[in-house]
Amino acid sequence: MAPVCGLLWLGLQSFERQRQALDTLTAEKLDTELQARTTAAARQAFVDKTHPIARDRFVIEQGTVVTPALRAPLPAQAPPEFAEAERLELTLGRPDLALPAYRALLDTHRWDALASSRIARCLSRLGRTTEARTTWRTLAQSHPDARDLSHRPFGIVAAIEAGETQGLYEQIASGRWVISGEQAEYFLNTLDPVRTSPYLERFRFAREVQDKFRPNDSPRPGEVQTSRLNDRTIFYRAENADRLTGFALDQAWVDGTLRPELERELGMTSRTRQDLWLYGGALALVLLVLSAGVLLLLRDISREARVNRLRSEFVSGVSHELKTPITLIRLYGETLLRHRNLADAERDGFYRIITRESDRLGRLVNQVLSFSRVERGDQTYALEEGDPAPVLAGIVKDYGELLARAGFSVKCSLPTSAPAVRFDAAALSQAVVNLLDNAAKYSGESREIVVRLQAADGCVTFEVEDHGVGIPPAEQSRIFERFYRAPNRTATGGYGLGLFMVRHIMEAHGGRAEVESEPGRGSRFRLVFPVVSEWAHTAS
Numbered sequence: 001m002a003p004v005c006g007l008l009w010l011g012l013q014s015f016e017r018q019r020q021a022l023d024t025l026t027a028e029k030l031d032t033e034l035q036a037r038t039t040a041a042a043r044q045a046f047v048d049k050t051h052p053i054a055r056d057r058f059v060i061e062q063g064t065v066v067t068p069a070l071r072a073p074l075p076a077q078a079p080p081e082f083a084e085a086e087r088l089e090l091t092l093g094r095p096d097l098a099l100p101a102y103r104a105l106l107d108t109h110r111w112d113a114l115a116s117s118r119i120a121r122c123l124s125r126l127g128r129t130t131e132a133r134t135t136w137r138t139l140a141q142s143h144p145d146a147r148d149l150s151h152r153p154f155g156i157v158a159a160i161e162a163g164e165t166q167g168l169y170e171q172i173a174s175g176r177w178v179i180s181g182e183q184a185e186y187f188l189n190t191l192d193p194v195r196t197s198p199y200l201e202r203f204r205f206a207r208e209v210q211d212k213f214r215p216n217d218s219p220r221p222g223e224v225q226t227s228r229l230n231d232r233t234i235f236y237r238a239e240n241a242d243r244l245t246g247f248a249l250d251q252a253w254v255d256g257t258l259r260p261e262l263e264r265e266l267g268m269t270s271r272t273r274q275d276l277w278l279y280g281g282a283l284a285l286v287l288l289v290l291s292a293g294v295l296l297l298l299r300d301i302s303r304e305a306r307v308n309r310l311r312s313e314f315v316s317g318v319s320h321e322l323k324t325p326i327t328l329i330r331l332y333g334e335t336l337l338r339h340r341n342l343a344d345a346e347r348d349g350f351y352r353i354i355t356r357e358s359d360r361l362g363r364l365v366n367q368v369l370s371f372s373r374v375e376r377g378d379q380t381y382a383l384e385e386g387d388p389a390p391v392l393a394g395i396v397k398d399y400g401e402l403l404a405r406a407g408f409s410v411k412c413s414l415p416t417s418a419p420a421v422r423f424d425a426a427a428l429s430q431a432v433v434n435l436l437d438n439a440a441k442y443s444g445e446s447r448e449i450v451v452r453l454q455a456a457d458g459c460v461t462f463e464v465e466d467h468g469v470g471i472p473p474a475e476q477s478r479i480f481e482r483f484y485r486a487p488n489r490t491a492t493g494g495y496g497l498g499l500f501m502v503r504h505i506m507e508a509h510g511g512r513a514e515v516e517s518e519p520g521r522g523s524r525f526r527l528v529f530p531v532v533s534e535w536a537h538t539a540s
């Protein structure tokens, strides 16, 4: 595990270094290219007046910022036609007389807007406020772009006088009228003293340009120059000796549009990064495979250790199993030899024990031999078609007698005939005896064993049921493994081959071995054979 972790760490380090190197390289390349593109776009913006790189354009004439204008031009004189009306209104202080004079001017249609504003003014001086307001309202609607003598649009002043200011702030802030900075600040402040508008920014910027911007002493006309003003970048160009145009760079546009565009174009996000991720992916894959290998190795080692342990348990189990019958045979053989004058019944009893123990010995040796043949792949079965019922009945009867002598009652539910199956009589006997033997070994307090034979759903099923210790669910899938012996088993004698052989035999018969069990309540083991027609069908 330690080398894998080491490799993983080195891999991650290398990946991180590559990533950082790539990032630095990318950033440098991008910066150089971005600068070149920004300059090109700025140049273009002097031709294309709507270019998005330019924010807050300005024009300087003879050293003064004229666009956006910070101050409005000086107020104009009223046209001479207004002289008489003005005299009546302002000098004599007679708005009542001035009113018809202004109205007369309306008739000429040349001074509609100005005359209307004077009429409204006179009306309000005469206290005719409703009429005054109506006049202002009409003026705001009919001549929004006309200006008063102070160059203020009637769209704004008349609307304010009429008290019709809804939406006016937004209109002004959207640049609906070209007005000076002072006018903009005044109007917006009048309309809403609390609110601030980005619209005013351009005037603030123009003021900064006016106060602090110092262009090159003698810029060559037409040449685009750049400079910094506070935190902003400015591009400017001398149109002639007296006029200079320029704008502030829109950094948000450069970062939000130009830079991503460039990144895409240079394929930085795609190609190089893809390579890096590919490298990272390959590295991860190699490490994954390596870790999986180590895990498999560890699993193999532990499995090998387990098999070795099981093997040695097996050897001691078999030896133990061999010892008992051999001891008994020798004991009773010697007794028979030494005591010639034994009663017949007693002698018969000893002979029976010797026969039973040699049977057991024979079975044990057979089991071990067939297991070793299975291990070598040499085990063969002579399958013959026939009725298994009489054969099974014979096996159960023979082994049942042995069990009966050990105090078990074997209840049989065996029909006299069953559908034909293919089977090897010796192997069948081995499987059945293994099941009966286990039923007795793991019977606990119970002394009852039930055997059944049934035919249903194209199968012939032989079942051995006991009411013994049972098997926990987690172990049920493992008991058919070779050498497997459930832990904490109280039963002695056993070496973990019985069920392995049962399963092997049943698979060779095209059938299966099944178990159903509940701890403390007992188990049912089944040998399931396909009936001949089904068997032939599945085998083909």
Ligand code: ADP
Pocket: 434, 438, 439, 441, 442, 466, 468, 469, 470, 471, 479, 484, 485, 486, 487, 489, 493, 494, 495, 496, 497, 498, 499, 500, 523
């Ligand atoms: P063993 O020689 O240990 O009996 P088997 O392969 O015949 O080997 O059985 C494997 C294990 O299955 C046993 O050790 C036992 O734990 C469990 N087992 C088999 N048959 C029964 C049964 N009828 N009741 C409870 N447990 C059983």
